[in-house]
Amino acid sequence: MAPRLEDENPDRLYMVTGGRSSVADDGLDLVTIIVSECDPTPGMQSEHVRILRLCVSPMAVVEIASELRLPVSVVRILLCDLLDTGRVTARNPRPAPAESPLPDPELLRQVLVGLEQL
Template sequence: MSRTRPGRDDSPDRLYTLTGGRSSSGSDAFDLVTLVVAECDPVPGMQSEHTAILRMCQYPTAVVEIAADLGLPVSIVRILLADLLGTGRISARHPRSAYRLPDPDILEQVLVGLRNL
C-alpha cells in the first residue's frame, strides 16, 4: 500500500461508507487471530470488500491477514466480517486456546532457511 506517504490518500472510499457509518461490530466473535472460512461464493451486487473477503477466505484465513490484504483497519474488517457472519456467508473458528508459540529460535532458523531459499 502506498499510504505510507503522509498527506496522500489514494482512494476516494471513506471508511465510514464501507460500514454504513458503524464503528463497532457489536460482536466479539472476531479477534485478530480468528480464522475465517467462506461458506459460499461471492454473488454479483455484493459490496466489493465482501466479495474480496469471500474470495480470500476459501481457505481459513486470519482476521488480521484479511485486514492486511484489504488494507483496512482491523476494526472495520471486523464489522464487515460480522455482517457476513450475520448472513451466514462465513464461519469463524478460534484457534486452539492452548496453542503455544514455537520457540523463537526455531522461528529464526525457519526464517533463515526461508531466506536462503
C-alpha cells in the first residue's frame, strides 16, 4: 500500500525538490496539461522518470500529483525542472471566448429534465 501524504517524510520531499520550496510564477495551475517530449534517460531522478512515463498521454498537473502521491507544490517544482530542459511541454486550457453567449437557462433545464426521464 502506498504511503499517505500525511505520512510523507519531510526530508524526502526536501531531497526530491533539491531543497526548493517554491518556483517563480511558472504558469502551471491544477488543470495545466503536461505532455512528455522524450523518454527518460539513465541517471534521471526517479520522480522525473515517473512523470515522463505518466505523461506519454496528456495529463493534468493535479492528476500527476495524485499518481505520484506528492503535494502539488512539489510536483510543480519537478515539472519546472522538466520544462526548463524541454523534456515536457505544458498547455493551459483555452478560456472560452468573451463573446461566447452563455446557454439559455431554460434550455439547460429542459435538457436536464430530458436526461432525468431516460
